[in-house]
Amino acid sequence: MKITLAQLRLLAAAVETGSVGAAARRCGLTQSGASQAIIALETALGVELLARTRDGVTPTAFALSILDDAEAALDAARRIEAQARAAAPGRRLRIASVPSVAARLLPGWSRSLRQLYPGLELSVFEGHHIEVGEWVARDIADVGLAAVAPAGLAADPVRDEELVLVGPRGHRLLRQAAVDLGTLDGQTLVAAGLGCDSILERLFAPAGVPLPPLIRVHDIATALAMVGQGLGLTILPDTAFPRPDMQDLRTRPLSPLSHRRLYMIARPDRQASEPVRRLLDIARAGDGALRRQAG
Incomplete structure (x- = not known):
């Protein structure tokens, strides 16, 4: 048998x-x-x-x-x-990350980690919030960076990223210095990536504002293209897109000021490994509030 x-x-x-x-x-x-x-x-x-x-x-x-x-x-x-x-002589770290973090933040964090561990082999897999959690749970990745923390995995807060409204230049809502969530009632929102629904729900529910109708797309580039065509507005973290590529799009902060929390996700048996702990320290380095919370 x-x-x-x-x-x-x-x-x-x-x-x-x-x-x-x-x-x-x-x-x-x-x-x-x-x-x-x-x-x-x-x-x-x-x-x-x-x-x-x-x-x-x-x-x-x-x-x-x-x-x-x-x-x-x-x-x-x-x-x-x-x-x-x-015990292996060579070490590797497989990181799953949402695209915005992989493009804007992870390269700098990776350089700092390699300075500490010159022999460390790093692999980066880009996916959306739900996929990142699934890859960590299935041991496809050792650690994940996403704003959705799945049950059964260890999730350490890394940083809070400000959420902004993105719309075409000249849109009436963008004439304000900040956009009240209540004024989005009746608007269509373009949600970029798996897992964004739950992030938007956590944003609107405390304000007592119904979640607007959603157009779900796979990536940020598609979301921005649809917004540029006047098909809706989108809400993204401020770090998710480069300013020079905005063209005819404009951003405004939300009122009240809103954030999404980025987590480092790991299986409990990986959470305590030295490279994972060092990566968490590096990622938190620019956010004193989260460092104090973790301590």
Whole structure:
């Protein structure tokens, strides 16, 4: 009888999500590959593990009885992998980041980190807020930089970035020195990137203002192009775009002054590693308020 860690990881994900398809995506498999892996595990054990229903899957009593042991095996494997990485002569750090941070802030942070660790191999993967969290959770990246902190991951605050309204030159709302959130009722907002919905919801809800209709796009460049065509307005962190590229677009601060919080996201077994802690220190260096909060 042969049981693999990949099978146990897939079983745990299927039990947690209630779906083989969702478990497959989390584990980086196709749905058919995940189904075959579950069937192979059931065949090796000689018992059924998941009961298929119209709405997904539910664990059998036997699956529930072995789940703690499966999680313990996965935890032990992760600890062994972490120890092997620490003992390896060469070190690497895989960083997942939202594009605005990867383009404007991460290059300087990376240079400072390399000065501390000349032999450190750095890899940067750009994705949106939701993707960054998923990549860290699936161990595709060691650490992530995003404004959405997923459950189950360690999330350390890095800095607060001011949010500004971006619109075409001459738009009536941009004639004001600052734009009240209440005046955006009835406007269309262009949301750039996965995860921006939740950031905008956290912005509007405390002000008691309904979230305007959204046009969802993949990246900031597309959002700015749509705003330039008069299809809507967008709200972005002030560091997200270079001023020379604004052309006929203009920005205004929001009233009340609004921010998004950037987090450094890591799995609990990676949070304490020395390069990750040093990167957090470097990223926080320009924000005294967050340094005092962390201390």
